[in-house]
Amino acid sequence: MTATRKIRVLIAKPGLDSHDRGAKIVARALRDAGMEVIYTGLRQTPEQIAETTLQEDVDVLGLSILSGAHTTLFQKIMKLLREKGMEDVLVFAGGIIPQEDVPALKKIGIKEVFGPGTPTSVLIEFVQGNVKERR
């Protein structure tokens, strides 16, 4: 039997943002790079995001946020992922996140933070280069 592995990515939007253009652009770019991208729409709670990460058994979780509540939301998500035994998932964040918040986010396990206007090629390279062999 020949194994056919694929990078599976969940693109999630925590918080109360009212549009998801950026998240969708990222989702499409990763798909076009050959990944399987699960998209769940707007206004996800940390519980929903963590549980979807678990059920879909994704290798990568991309969090997109514009609304400013990122620190608390991301902390909750990372805590729930740890509780569910999903700490090996590669997590990155994008959207509007002030530079001074980035070190704290990296400390809680978010591997990279991308500002608005990051070329999608940078994202693709990041995911391909950092995704772990999980099994």
Add this chain to the structure above:
Amino acid sequence: MGQIEQLVQGVLQGNRRSIAKTITLIENNEPEAQKIISMLYPKTGRAHVIGVTGPTGSGKSTLIEKLIGELRKRGKTVGVVAVDPSSPFTGGAFLGDRVRMQEHSTDVGVFIRSMATRNALGGLAKATRDVIHVLDASGKDVVIVETVGAGQSEVEIVEVAQTVVVILAPGLGDDIQAIKAGIMEIADIFVVNKADRENANKAISDIQAMLEMNTEKTGWKPSVLKTTALTGEGVTELLAKIEEHKEHLKMGALEARRKEKVETELAEAIKQKVAESIIEDLKREGEWKKLAQKILARETDPYSAADMLLKKSKRN
């Protein structure tokens, strides 16, 4: 306990992490997957498997969410497999069905998994069937499979589901024409969704007219129902119809369907195993390249080569 035994234990106890990991092994076609399925198999056959298919955007996911809600009210646990096509060019896929199913994403009685077709020729049915086995063995009372009804998949869904629901929407008139060949024979229940829109009644009478021309053989006459998935209107009636079909299957047709499915599964397993082992032997012995060379040189053709191999293997 080894990794495989642990996963099997976990699935049987309904552990969501174990279910998710096992499905990944199946999707990736890893060698462990087959062992796990063999170990789970005795615990399968309990869930009612509902296939939901129809054209893009007809409201399948929205309606499934409402069905889940209704089933949960009745104390049933639910598994969902939402299948979407992989791009034939990049191999990537956009799996967006969950957008409509968020209401149940943290309910422990519901497990939802998105799956890409990965361009597996006929392999979709196999992978989907195995994922259904996992959800079934994990104790889900109902397993719902969503596929887009275009091309091959609507034919495959009938191989995995006990009750097939075809969801259409008004204004997709051309689509009805285009898909009718494949879909008319497989539907146990038709749904015209988006009944809040104009022309819903026209779509219903169009389908009924088409059904008139069909002669049914199994003693079940497909009916046409009307729903508005956005509001949930018509969903109880749909579930009642699904239950009615399930009861109908119990009267005898269920055994026949099960037998048919097991036969298909067996035939496919044999094809896969036997063909793979022959090809592997050829490759190991270096015969593979020689044969290919002969075909390239037009000294033989693929079919004669296969015939020759078959004769040889029968002699052994």
